[in-house]
Amino acid sequence: MNRSGLFWLFLTPVLLWLFLLIVLPHVDLFILSFRTDEGWSLENYANFFTEPIYWLTFVRTAVYSIITTLLTLVVSLPVAFYITKLSRPRVRGFLMILLLLPFWVSELVRVYGWMILLRESGVLNYLFLQLGLLERPVEMLYNDATMIMGLVYTSMLFMVVPLVSVMESLDDSLVEAAYDLGASKICIWRTIIIPHCKPGITSGAIVVFMLVLGNYLTPNLMGGKNSLWFTEQIYNQFIASFNWNQGAAFGFLLLALSSCIVWVGLKLTGQKLGEVAS
Amino acid sequence: MIRSLPRSKAYDWSFRCFILLYFAFLFAPLLVTCVLAFNDSNFPSLPWQGFTLDWFLASGPDRIGLFHDDQNLRAIVTSFKTALCVSILSTVVGTCASFLFEKEEFRFKGVLYFLMLAPLVIPGVILGISQLLAANTAGAFFDETFGIDIEVFRPSFWLVVLGQFSFITTFVTLVVSARLRKFDHSLEEAALNLGATPLGVIWHITLKFLRPAIVGAGAVAFLMSFENFNTTLFLVGSEPTLPINLYLQVRDGSTPVINAVSLMLIVGTSLLALVNVYFTKKAD
Numbered sequence: 001m002n003r004s005g006l007f008w009l010f011l012t013p014v015l016l017w018l019f020l021l022i023v024l025p026h027v028d029l030f031i032l033s034f035r036t037d038e039g040w041s042l043e044n045y046a047n048f049f050t051e052p053i054y055w056l057t058f059v060r061t062a063v064y065s066i067i068t069t070l071l072t073l074v075v076s077l078p079v080a081f082y083i084t085k086l087s088r089p090r091v092r093g094f095l096m097i098l099l100l101l102p103f104w105v106s107e108l109v110r111v112y113g114w115m116i117l118l119r120e121s122g123v124l125n126y127l128f129l130q131l132g133l134l135e136r137p138v139e140m141l142y143n144d145a146t147m148i149m150g151l152v153y154t155s156m157l158f159m160v161v162p163l164v165s166v167m168e169s170l171d172d173s174l175v176e177a178a179y180d181l182g183a184s185k186i187c188i189w190r191t192i193i194i195p196h197c198k199p200g201i202t203s204g205a206i207v208v209f210m211l212v213l214g215n216y217l218t219p220n221l222m223g224g225k226n227s228l229w230f231t232e233q234i235y236n237q238f239i240a241s242f243n244w245n246q247g248a249a250f251g252f253l254l255l256a257l258s259s260c261i262v263w264v265g266l267k268l269t270g271q272k273l274g275e276v277a278s
Numbered sequence: 279m280i281r282s283l284p285r286s287k288a289y290d291w292s293f294r295c296f297i298l299l300y301f302a303f304l305f306a307p308l309l310v311t312c313v314l315a316f317n318d319s320n321f322p323s324l325p326w327q328g329f330t331l332d333w334f335l336a337s338g339p340d341r342i343g344l345f346h347d348d349q350n351l352r353a354i355v356t357s358f359k360t361a362l363c364v365s366i367l368s369t370v371v372g373t374c375a376s377f378l379f380e381k382e383e384f385r386f387k388g389v390l391y392f393l394m395l396a397p398l399v400i401p402g403v404i405l406g407i408s409q410l411l412a413a414n415t416a417g418a419f420f421d422e423t424f425g426i427d428i429e430v431f432r433p434s435f436w437l438v439v440l441g442q443f444s445f446i447t448t449f450v451t452l453v454v455s456a457r458l459r460k461f462d463h464s465l466e467e468a469a470l471n472l473g474a475t476p477l478g479v480i481w482h483i484t485l486k487f488l489r490p491a492i493v494g495a496g497a498v499a500f501l502m503s504f505e506n507f508n509t510t511l512f513l514v515g516s517e518p519t520l521p522i523n524l525y526l527q528v529r530d531g532s533t534p535v536i537n538a539v540s541l542m543l544i545v546g547t548s549l550l551a552l553v554n555v556y557f558t559k560k561a562d
Binding site: 006007009010011013014015017018021022023024025026028029032075078079082085086088097098099100101102104105106107108109110111112113114115116117121122123126127153156172175176179206210213214215216217220221231234235238244247248251254255258259262 | 280281282283290293296297300301303304305306307308310311314321322323324325370371374375377378382384390393394396397398399400401402403404405407408409410411412414415440441443444447476477480501504505507508511512521524525528529532536537540543544547548550551552555
């Protein structure tokens with residue numbers, strides 16, 4: 001087999017994969033979102049804007065995803081800082097493995113763990129009652145705060161890992177020099193550490209935002225009746241109402257939103273998707 | 279501030295407490311799930327009623343343990359089959375893709391590369407519904423034009439495999455490409471000079487060099503497929519995979535059997551994760 005034969009050997013499966021499983025389905029999604037049983041129409045999109053429940057869920061999902069991303073960043077920064085700059089080099093590898101391990105476990109198992117911890121008959125309620133901290137059991141599950149905590153928990157790793165890798169590349173002598181010149185802690189964080197970590201923060205934030213926006217399990221199992229997530233709306237259209245065209249329109253809107261925010265994030269920080277991916 | 283600079287005791291201790299709390303937060307749900315799998319109570323909650331293996335071994339009539347629970351066992355087998363197919367398919371195509379993007383130059387390479395990265399920014403739910411729609415459209419097309427009914431286009435085992443394959447391949451491609459970039463191309467040239475065929479060079483030299491990365495990527499692909507929920511949810515037919523089956527059980531109320539399944543999952547994935555860490559260490 002010669003050189004160009006090899007080229008076709010590599011190209012064919014890749015083209016089949018990308019064209020049949022990525023391009024074609026999304027074109028189909030786009031086309032079907034403009035169709036109803038009667039034919040072509042904009043009705044599916046009109047429904048979205050005229051029914052407050054739909055666009056309210058959409059806006060809520062977007063806002064909560066942004067809040068979750070920020071919270072994840074706030075929690076992850078000190079963790080990454082401790083692991084790279086404060087822990088002893090010997091423990092570092094061990095801490096990293098410990099950090100990664102829970103995230104290999106299925107998201108469902110993690111959410112289930114939180115459910116048996118937090119619910120009315122759950123482990124935390126039992127402990128608090130035994131310690132006399134509570135008079136009677138409190139339902140800690142099924143509200144927005146718990147849902148956001150769950151979302152932070154499930155997506156934390158994707159923030160910590162890029163942060164650890166950029167902080168590792170930060171030269172300690174820069175921090176030492178600033179310290180010797182009398183910079184305060186806040187000043188060091190603001191002018192040295194955060195600017196250096198920007199690429200890591202961007203890629204972490206994009207991945208976390210994407211995962212939270214497209215999450216279905218956590219809002220579904222930990223959120224309350226009022227914390228409907230947009231993915232649940234899509235699911236309802238597909239499985240409960242069997243209105244696939246409406247569901248396609250919702251799906252396309254969610255895809256547009258996530259692509260938009262990822263694009264803005266990349267533009268603001270001047271990075272490319274390829275760099276973020278690696 | 280950092281290790282090499284003087285720090286106050288309070289600073290050190292507050293940081294240590296924070297990290298301790300963080301790890302407690304990280305492991306609390308997993309630990310509780312595991313422990314309650316052995317509680318001799320009909321609900322996965324405290325108080326502790328004593329140690330039992332019923333939730334693994336009991337065969338009825340009051341309690342049915344995991345190893346006698348046909349539904350869960352069938353779901354585990356389905357998940358294994360799915361993950362095996364997905365990991366084989368995606369390592370083969372992913373390796374082809376990394377060869378294509380790292381070693382070949384051609385028109386529209388940029389476009390193709392962008393398309394390859396696209397699954398990273400498409401939410402899993404969207405991937406699921408668009409594939410469901412496309413499969414349905416294709417099924418209707420074949421039915422109307424040729425009058426043949428093709429099983430694969432309905433929600434089924436193979437549709438799940440294709441759905442998961444479509445985004446897991448991207449991860450495999452990225453991992454294998456990273457390794458391929460470290461490859462010393464003079465080795466290939468030497469082999470070609472000594473009369474090896476291009477295919478022989480790839481088989482005996484390049485693939486040998488890539489083996490740790492391919493094995494590692496295959497393991498990750500297996501895990502990702504085994505645990506995938508979002509995409510699978512829309513494509514699953516009459517054979518639910520384990521995450522789907524667990525989800526249905528968790529939604530409708532819980533028994534300690536779910537804890538038993540979770541424990542097996544935690545142990546299994548941890549082992550696979552450690553093996554993977556070992557292989558990537560060896561690769562570097």
